Amino acid sequence: MFAIIGILVLIAMVFGGFALTGGNLGPVMHALPHEMLIIGGAAIGSLIIGNSGKELKALGGGLTKVFKGPRFGKQDYLDCILLVGKLMKLLRSEGPVALEPHIENPKESALFAEYPKLLADQTLIHLICDTLRLVVVSSGTLDPHAVEEVMDNAIKNHHHHAIKPADGLQNLADALPALGIVAAVLGVVKTMGSIDKPPEILGGMIGSALVGTFLGVLLAYGLVGPFANRAKQVIEGDAAIYHTVKQIIIASLHGHPQPLVIEAARSGIEHSNQPSFAEVFDGMRAR
Secondary structure, three states, X not given: OHHHHHHHHHHHHHHHHHHHOOOOHHHHHHHHHHHHHHHHHHHHHHHHHHOOHHHHHHHHHHHHHHHHOOOOOHHHHHHHHHHHHHHHHXXXXXXXXXXXXXXXXXXXXXXXXXXXXXXXXXXXXXXXXXXXXXXXXXXXXXXXXXXXXXXXXXXXXXXXXXXHHHHHHHHHHHHHHHHHHHHHHHHHHHHHOOXXXXXXXXXXXXXXXXXXXXXXXXXXXXXXXXXXXXXXXXXXXXXHHHHHHHHHHHHHHOOOOHHHHHHHHHHOOOHHHOOOHHHHHHHHHHO
């Protein structure tokens, strides 16, 4: 919603301000489709050259994140804490044998079925199940610090791939001013081929050429650059839930008391999404 509002404000302020100061929008609107064709076409071509089909699809997903925002809210973080807390409680009270069916086939697990939104996140489920599988097969002899290192590597690897759409958008933003210059140069070449025309015609042609530079800069710093920044914010915000999983598991493996486990889980969550201590404590006690 905010992205759409921002786009409308941007367009209104730039073009409205130009018109209010006496500028003639006619030549700009006349040149805009042609310049957009050149700059937009070049931008799309460069993206195709520099990315695989998988990365292009991810780039589209990055744009979607700009408009949809973060996937996870306060309830999801609470559910995550309760889910992992319940799994760790099962491990402590009934042992690895009781836990194993849940982590080997989470889609058939009654525990995981209580949280369908979390179950749909494959990265989250793999992080939980792969880590707890290590604990199960080791019969509780693993060093918690070693488990933490494995989880850190898994989260880091996921982030490396998840952030690529934002990086791709930023690379495109960096390239757009130069592509705008390409369009402007082509306009100047066209103008030089009509050097025998009257000054008023040449002036219009030069103005049209300059629209290319204007459009490249506007798209880079007014749209695509902010899109890249917002996509990065959303991706990094969603990654916090993986750190929440790590904190619960590691704190539990260290044998910390439940209040400390709860605080370890809550500590890395942004305040707007952070469930209260009472909500978590009551949820764990109810289970």
